[in-house]
Amino acid sequence: MYHAEERGGEGFGHSAGEALAALRSRLVRAVERLPLPLVAFVTLGLVVVFLVVIVQVSFQVQNDTGTVYGIENFRQLYTDPFTAKAFLNTAVFAGVALVVSFAFAIPIAWLAERTTLPGRGLVFPLLTVTLLVPSFFTAMGWVILFHPRIGIANKALVQLLPIEHSPFNVISLVGMGWVEGIALVPLAFIMIAASFRAMDPALEESARVHGIAFFTRLRRITLPLLTPGILGAVLYVAAITIAAFDIPAIIGLSNRIHTFSTFVYTTALPLEEVPNYGLIGASSAVMLLIGLLLTWRYMIVIGESHRYAVVRGKDYRANLVDLGGWAVLGWAIVGAVIVFNVVLPLLALTWVSLIPFLQVPSAAAFQTLTLDNFRAVPWANLTVGLRNSVILLLTVPTLSLVAGMAISWLVIRSNWRIARTLDVLAFLPHVIPNLIFAVGAFLLAIVWFPAQWGLFERGIGIIILVYVVTRISFATRMLNSGLVQIHEELDEAGYVAGLGPLGVIRKILIPLLSPTLLYSWLWMALLAFRELTMAAFLASRDNLTLPVIIWSMWTAGRLNQAAATALVFVALMTPLIVLYYVFGRRHIGVAQ
Amino acid sequence: MIEIRGLGKDFQRAGESVVHALRTVDVTVERGEFFVLLGPSGSGKTTLLRCVAGLAVPDRGEIVLDGVTVYSGDKRILVPPERRGLGMVFQSYAIWPHMTILENVALPLTQKRPRLGKAEIRERVARALALVGLEGMEGRPTPLLSGGQQQRVALARSLATEPVVLLMDEPLSNLDARLREEVRKEIRSLAARLDITTLYVTHDQVEAMELADRIAVMHEGDILQQGSPEELYCRPEDPRVAQFFGSTNWIDGRMRDKDAVETAVGCLAVPDSDTRAIGDAVVVAVRPEDVELIPDAPGAVPEENYFRGRVVSNVFLGDHRVYTIEVGGFPLLARTLASVLVGGDISVRIPRERVCVFRAGSRNEIPSAAGS
Numbered sequence: 001m002y003h004a005e006e007r008g009g010e011g012f013g014h015s016a017g018e019a020l021a022a023l024r025s026r027l028v029r030a031v032e033r034l035p036l037p038l039v040a041f042v043t044l045g046l047v048v049v050f051l052v053v054i055v056q057v058s059f060q061v062q063n064d065t066g067t068v069y070g071i072e073n074f075r076q077l078y079t080d081p082f083t084a085k086a087f088l089n090t091a092v093f094a095g096v097a098l099v100v101s102f103a104f105a106i107p108i109a110w111l112a113e114r115t116t117l118p119g120r121g122l123v124f125p126l127l128t129v130t131l132l133v134p135s136f137f138t139a140m141g142w143v144i145l146f147h148p149r150i151g152i153a154n155k156a157l158v159q160l161l162p163i164e165h166s167p168f169n170v171i172s173l174v175g176m177g178w179v180e181g182i183a184l185v186p187l188a189f190i191m192i193a194a195s196f197r198a199m200d201p202a203l204e205e206s207a208r209v210h211g212i213a214f215f216t217r218l219r220r221i222t223l224p225l226l227t228p229g230i231l232g233a234v235l236y237v238a239a240i241t242i243a244a245f246d247i248p249a250i251i252g253l254s255n256r257i258h259t260f261s262t263f264v265y266t267t268a269l270p271l272e273e274v275p276n277y278g279l280i281g282a283s284s285a286v287m288l289l290i291g292l293l294l295t296w297r298y299m300i301v302i303g304e305s306h307r308y309a310v311v312r313g314k315d316y317r318a319n320l321v322d323l324g325g326w327a328v329l330g331w332a333i334v335g336a337v338i339v340f341n342v343v344l345p346l347l348a349l350t351w352v353s354l355i356p357f358l359q360v361p362s363a364a365a366f367q368t369l370t371l372d373n374f375r376a377v378p379w380a381n382l383t384v385g386l387r388n389s390v391i392l393l394l395t396v397p398t399l400s401l402v403a404g405m406a407i408s409w410l411v412i413r414s415n416w417r418i419a420r421t422l423d424v425l426a427f428l429p430h431v432i433p434n435l436i437f438a439v440g441a442f443l444l445a446i447v448w449f450p451a452q453w454g455l456f457e458r459g460i461g462i463i464i465l466v467y468v469v470t471r472i473s474f475a476t477r478m479l480n481s482g483l484v485q486i487h488e489e490l491d492e493a494g495y496v497a498g499l500g501p502l503g504v505i506r507k508i509l510i511p512l513l514s515p516t517l518l519y520s521w522l523w524m525a526l527l528a529f530r531e532l533t534m535a536a537f538l539a540s541r542d543n544l545t546l547p548v549i550i551w552s553m554w555t556a557g558r559l560n561q562a563a564a565t566a567l568v569f570v571a572l573m574t575p576l577i578v579l580y581y582v583f584g585r586r587h588i589g590v591a592q
Numbered sequence: 593m594i595e596i597r598g599l600g601k602d603f604q605r606a607g608e609s610v611v612h613a614l615r616t617v618d619v620t621v622e623r624g625e626f627f628v629l630l631g632p633s634g635s636g637k638t639t640l641l642r643c644v645a646g647l648a649v650p651d652r653g654e655i656v657l658d659g660v661t662v663y664s665g666d667k668r669i670l671v672p673p674e675r676r677g678l679g680m681v682f683q684s685y686a687i688w689p690h691m692t693i694l695e696n697v698a699l700p701l702t703q704k705r706p707r708l709g710k711a712e713i714r715e716r717v718a719r720a721l722a723l724v725g726l727e728g729m730e731g732r733p734t735p736l737l738s739g740g741q742q743q744r745v746a747l748a749r750s751l752a753t754e755p756v757v758l759l760m761d762e763p764l765s766n767l768d769a770r771l772r773e774e775v776r777k778e779i780r781s782l783a784a785r786l787d788i789t790t791l792y793v794t795h796d797q798v799e800a801m802e803l804a805d806r807i808a809v810m811h812e813g814d815i816l817q818q819g820s821p822e823e824l825y826c827r828p829e830d831p832r833v834a835q836f837f838g839s840t841n842w843i844d845g846r847m848r849d850k851d852a853v854e855t856a857v858g859c860l861a862v863p864d865s866d867t868r869a870i871g872d873a874v875v876v877a878v879r880p881e882d883v884e885l886i887p888d889a890p891g892a893v894p895e896e897n898y899f900r901g902r903v904v905s906n907v908f909l910g911d912h913r914v915y916t917i918e919v920g921g922f923p924l925l926a927r928t929l930a931s932v933l934v935g936g937d938i939s940v941r942i943p944r945e946r947v948c949v950f951r952a953g954s955r956n957e958i959p960s961a962a963g964s
Contacts, residue, residue: 487684487686489682489683489684489685489686490686490689492645492647492673492680492682493680493682493686493687493688493746494688494699495645495646495647495672495674496645496647496673496674496679496680496700496759497674497703497749498674498675498677498700498703498704499674499699499703500674503674503703508688508690511690512688512689512690
């Protein structure tokens, strides 16, 4: 209960003592109630500022007299063939990725939720953990295996099969789309599985009772009921894909296959010429618009209530389909996703990290096994990167939860009229690609602040800010659903007992939310640790993170060293993933 | 002790008309009094209690607790709940599940200023637990407690600070029937022993009558009547109040004299009234237990409000029976211990002082769900 309707001001004409006492109590009350709105406003203010600066810059044109406003950037974007190509590439790339990810995700969700697949309880945690494997890691593995010229799997196939040319080419739009799609299967799966669970099994059962056969049931009842959920997931995943950076950056960038994200990156940090900020702003504004349109459709499809949807474990489940011997095929599909995402890249990178140059495994190749790549890793650089990554890992989830707590409390527990607006703002980073926020921060530091302030040279602060802003949706979704489940009378009993709002949060809400807080913290810590996109955009000399270091080795062509470093990185991440798995098991699958 | 003057609160939801949660409520609760707010759901009783607690903010009026103005619309005073020094028992008990019994009861004590010492807090917790019969249970975790035990912890927690006012929001509604009766008695004796001022919300009129020194009956944000249980039961000023306390025979009629009403049953002598004119349409309320059954005795002297009828049906309810007596075509309910033959003729007598007369049509304003 937040006293949004509180009356302010003191009545004059009453006794001075009374007025003074009332003034004092108002002041105390204000001080006690200030921190929450303050934190909420600052965080959400940043969300708005990052977006506003993009729109502003997109209309800024440089000419002889200085900066003027106009639509020149958009015209250039529209007429420049290079730009047009990048946008077209993005469409093909995203299209392939969507088809691939859902072709896997829909059957897997059905297998995990509606069949007797043995051990199907493992599907969810396995895929959640797969989701945490950095996509740059997966992409590196795929390039090593299926590069048309040097890919070791391709070479091996040419040797083994009666073919003359490499059968697969991952250095292509379709290849990139395939890898992106494979990497997005876990996310798509989590969303679709949620729709399966939210569906009332009685609807299917009544069809069954009325004598409707399995495939008719699937076609006439199950799929139509799932359509909004699947469509929602498609729109959400589409918004992620069109701005995806990791995979295009690893596979496409050095081979001049540009998608939107790598196009913006090269425009922002060109090797020769002066960066064209106006063009970055304009292309980001276009993406922002596309993202918002997709989100708008998504909101309509899902219905507003979905934002609070918590996957409930229903006590009674639908009749499960007995797979019999087909269970093997079921696990083959699930296994394929894990093999493609984790096992193959891991094997490829391990192999490459242990040999001096790319070659197919053979007796001769085994003779050359060496740890030189690990010795050649610039450990001093890496230490700085590790320090930065650890700083992010510790600060980002903590700050996100502090800000998220303030926002969620205002949204769920106050009847402040502005609370709904706060909730919508906090939801924005969920649907606007992270990349856009990174661009916003990049432009903010360069365009809004004088260069001599060197906001970029100030190290890691700006990265922390952007990470926190992009995590605020996840934090508030988790805390919203957590708070909704805590009976409000527990808070009220705290107020009556003499605790103020901060006291109630500290003594009652935080202890009760501790499982949610721990789970969310670990999840966000892992994401902060493995994040490449935003760190790459905001990289400067002092704030390089481990993923950025690995990526720059890769783009510099030091594949074997990059592979060795990536392995070290994944090894560092493993204990955290285990910790997450142990603590988060109960929560896995909630409000992703 | 509690003075509520002209308190009003409106709710307005987007696109809907304004709902008057409280219209203009005036209540004064004396020191040590056990005061019950009684009414159906949506009558505003909980809103009123929450306004006193500070958990809801009124739109107008004034609340004074123990001489301190905690809310005033005119003077723009609003003391937040944490500084009102109250005790409160919630409907869900609101026992903090992450704390032991000791921690639950101690938390309000740790917020007192000047600060209390550790030993003092422990001692006060022990005293509060002893009051509710939970001696020595300090270390117990709370989630495993039964409903009755949680209720006691909630009570101990609200009493530990020795608050000037104790607020209770339907504290018994989540207990089963037998336990409810038991805890009701304990609350009554505890309140009397501690001489604490209590404001208690319930929709159960039996609970209200057993506990209350005084009751205020609420309906749609208004207080219909306040007074002792006996006053409310025997001299309801509003048909809705009569309706709320048990079943009633409602008989339409017309004033024939200032102390007589012509009804279907016959001409009924009623208490004197100057407020109604002869010829006014009225409705008469008679409690079933006030309908005396008199076995036909030949040669009995007809008295005032003495009617003849026929026993139509009989419902046995253990400690009493309810008969339907047809008098002049009107089915009159009579509640009695005696046993009479169904189908036989019988005489009934209705004591004049037990008859309540209301303006005609006023009964139709009672929502059917209001009775209990």
